Amino acid sequence: MIVLGISGLPHAQDYLARTTPGLTPEDERICQGLDSAAAIVVDGKLVAAASEERFNGDKGTGRLPVNAIAYCLQAAGIGPSDVQAIAHGFNYDRVKRAFVRSPEYFNEVLTGRTVIDALTGAGWADVSFRFQPVEHHRAHAASAYFPSGFESALCVVADGMGETESLSVYRGSGTQLEKLYSQSISSSLGLLYSICTRFLGFQFNSDEYKVMGLAAYGDPTRYRAVFEKLAHFDPASGGIKVNWPRGCLSDAERGYPQARSYLRSLTFTPRPPDGQVHQEEADLAAALQARLTELLVELVGYWLDETGESNLCLAGGTFLNCKSNQSIAELPAVRQMFVQPAAGDDGTSIGAALEVANKHGDRYVGPLAGFDPYTGPSYTAQEIRQELEARGSGAGISWKYLGLGEEYFAAAADDLARDQIIGWFHGRMEFGPRALGNRSILGLPRGERIKERINELVKFREPFRPFAPAVLEEDCHTLFETRALAPTSYMLCTARVREEHRESVSGVVHADGSARIQVVRRDLNEAFWTLLSHVKERTGTGCAVNTSFNVKGQPLIMSPGTAIDTFNRTSLTRLYIEGFIVWKTSLSL
Numbered sequence: 001m002i003v004l005g006i007s008g009l010p011h012a013q014d015y016l017a018r019t020t021p022g023l024t025p026e027d028e029r030i031c032q033g034l035d036s037a038a039a040i041v042v043d044g045k046l047v048a049a050a051s052e053e054r055f056n057g058d059k060g061t062g063r064l065p066v067n068a069i070a071y072c073l074q075a076a077g078i079g080p081s082d083v084q085a086i087a088h089g090f091n092y093d094r095v096k097r098a099f100v101r102s103p104e105y106f107n108e109v110l111t112g113r114t115v116i117d118a119l120t121g122a123g124w125a126d127v128s129f130r131f132q133p134v135e136h137h138r139a140h141a142a143s144a145y146f147p148s149g150f151e152s153a154l155c156v157v158a159d160g161m162g163e164t165e166s167l168s169v170y171r172g173s174g175t176q177l178e179k180l181y182s183q184s185i186s187s188s189l190g191l192l193y194s195i196c197t198r199f200l201g202f203q204f205n206s207d208e209y210k211v212m213g214l215a216a217y218g219d220p221t222r223y224r225a226v227f228e229k230l231a232h233f234d235p236a237s238g239g240i241k242v243n244w245p246r247g248c249l250s251d252a253e254r255g256y257p258q259a260r261s262y263l264r265s266l267t268f269t270p271r272p273p274d275g276q277v278h279q280e281e282a283d284l285a286a287a288l289q290a291r292l293t294e295l296l297v298e299l300v301g302y303w304l305d306e307t308g309e310s311n312l313c314l315a316g317g318t319f320l321n322c323k324s325n326q327s328i329a330e331l332p333a334v335r336q337m338f339v340q341p342a343a344g345d346d347g348t349s350i351g352a353a354l355e356v357a358n359k360h361g362d363r364y365v366g367p368l369a370g371f372d373p374y375t376g377p378s379y380t381a382q383e384i385r386q387e388l389e390a391r392g393s394g395a396g397i398s399w400k401y402l403g404l405g406e407e408y409f410a411a412a413a414d415d416l417a418r419d420q421i422i423g424w425f426h427g428r429m430e431f432g433p434r435a436l437g438n439r440s441i442l443g444l445p446r447g448e449r450i451k452e453r454i455n456e457l458v459k460f461r462e463p464f465r466p467f468a469p470a471v472l473e474e475d476c477h478t479l480f481e482t483r484a485l486a487p488t489s490y491m492l493c494t495a496r497v498r499e500e501h502r503e504s505v506s507g508v509v510h511a512d513g514s515a516r517i518q519v520v521r522r523d524l525n526e527a528f529w530t531l532l533s534h535v536k537e538r539t540g541t542g543c544a545v546n547t548s549f550n551v552k553g554q555p556l557i558m559s560p561g562t563a564i565d566t567f568n569r570t571s572l573t574r575l576y577i578e579g580f581i582v583w584k585t586s587l588s589l
Helices: 012-019 066-075 092-099 103-110 113-121 134-148 189-199 206-217 226-230 257-266 279-308 322-329 345-359 380-393 406-417 449-457 473-479 486-490 526-541 558-570
Strands: 004-006 037-042 045-051 085-088 131-133 152-158 163-175 176-186 231-234 239-242 311-315 337-341 398-402 421-423 437-441 468-472 494-499 514-516 518-520 545-547 572-576 580-584
Touching: 004 345, 012 239, 012 337, 012 398, 012 558, 037 345, 045 066, 045 345, 092 103, 092 131, 103 113, 103 257, 113 163, 131 337, 134 176, 134 279, 134 311, 134 337, 152 226, 176 239, 176 279, 189 239, 189 257, 189 279, 189 437, 206 279, 206 322, 206 494, 226 257, 226 398, 231 279, 231 406, 239 279, 257 545, 279 380, 311 449, 311 494, 322 337, 322 494, 322 518, 337 486, 337 545, 380 398, 380 558, 398 558, 406 526, 406 572, 406 580, 421 558, 449 545, 468 514, 473 518, 473 545, 486 518, 518 526, 526 545, 558 572, 558 580
Parallel strands: 004 085, 085 131, 152 311, 311 337, 421 572, 468 518
Antiparallel strands: 004 037, 037 045, 152 163, 163 176, 231 239, 398 580, 421 437, 437 545, 468 545, 494 514, 572 580
C-alpha cells in the first residue's frame, strides 16, 4: 500500500494574521498546524520525508507542503494517482463540538476539508475518497513506536496541544497502540514552557530551545517556588496539573497577556532580549527547565511502573528538550528508549502515514541499524558542478573536485585539525530540527574561541547558545557520561562531559557541564563516520563541533545552491560538498 502522510494546517497562519491586527513577530507562530511536512510510506517502508520549510525558505511554515509532497512522490517514483491513502496528522472533525463557539475558525482552519480543498486546488483528484485523518497524538505516538523496533513499549506524547489534548500515554504491543491516559490543553506542560518563552521576550512556538540553553546559566532555586505552585504531578490520575488562575489562557493570539501578567506578579518584569545573559531571566529559565524535567521524570516513572514496560518511546515537541530527555534516560526502569528525531509536528507526517499503513496491514519495515533520519533530497556531483559553474568566477569562489575518496576526507580533517570552520554537505538531508552530519557546520572542539567564532561570524546568533559534539561511538564513553541510548544517535539527549576531558572539548561544553551529543555510527552515516575517523587520526579524538548548516532565521539548508550562497556570505573557511572543495577566491586552498 502507498500512503502519503502530511502535517500542517494550510490556512492557520493566514487566519491568525487576518484576525489579529498588530500581530507582533513574537506572536506570529501562536497557531496550530505549523511545521508542515510530507512523508511517503510504501508497503510499510518509509521511502522519503521532508519539511516544507526546506523548499520554500519560510522557517516553520504550516502551509500545504506542496514541494515536500512533490519530492516524496519523485523519490518513490510515483504520481499522485498512485497514492492509495492520504494520511493527515490532525483529526479535528472528530471533536467539532469542542469548537462550537468558534465556527468560523473551525471551518476556515481546523476541519480536514481545508486540507482536502488545498490538495484539490494543487491539482489532486479524488482526495476526499483517499483522505484519512489521524488523531494528532496518535500520529505522534505512531511516529515513535513503529520505527523504534520495540515489540512493546510505553509511549508518551507531550506537546503544546493536539486537537484537545496536551499529553497522552499509550501502550504499544505488536502492531497495536492503546491509549491509557490523556489530559487537556489547560494543563499543558508544553504550553507552560512556551508562555514562559514568550514572557522572556522570545518567539512563541519557535525559541523554546533558546530558553533551554539559557537555563544552564541560571540558579533554579530562585524561582523554584513559582513553578512548584504552577505545576505538580498528580499520582491519583498519573497526570500533570498546571494551575493557571482563571483567564490566564485567554487571548492566545496576543501572547497570553494575562498569563504573562501573572508571571510578572510572581517574578519580575523582563527586559527585551539583547543577546546577553541577564541573571533574572537565566534564573527563571533554570527554574522552568528544572520543573519540566522533574515532572516528566515523575510522569514517565509512574507509567513505567503501572505498565511494567521497560522500553520507552517519546514524541511531541516537548521531547525535543534534551535536558529532560537525559534525566528520563537515566531512570533505572528504562532499558531501551527511542525519541522520534522529528518529535515536533513535522514528525506527524511520518506517524500518520505509518498509522494508516499499519491499519491496512502493512507493518513498518525499517533498517537493522535503527531509524534512518536521512530521508530528504540528495544531489549528484553533476548537479553540484552545475550550481558552481552557474555562479562563475564573479561569485568570488574557486573549487576543485576530488570525489569521495581518501584525499577528500583527509583534506577536511586537516582543516578541522588546523582549527578551521567548514561547511559539510553530503547525502540525503536530515528530517527533523537537528543537523546530523549531512547538512552541518563543523569545527574543532578545542578550537580557539570556537563558540564565539561560530556564533558571531558564521551563525550570527546569540552568544549564549551552545554547540553539540558529534562523536565516534568508540570515543563516546571516554569523553561523556551517558548510557548512550538511541536518542544520543539523533542529538536528542544531553550527557555530562567528563571532568578530565572538559579542556580538550571545551567548545562543546555548556555552562552546566553538559553537551548535546550525537553518537556517530558507521552503519547510520558512513561518510560522516569516515570524516571523524580521519579527525581522530590527527587530533586523538573522533569528535567535532556539529551545528546546523544555516544562519539565524534560515531553515536547515537543503540544496547545493543555497549551501554555496550561504557559504559565500559567512566566515566559513571551506565548503565540502559531495566531493567538491569550495573556497573563497581571496583565500588559498
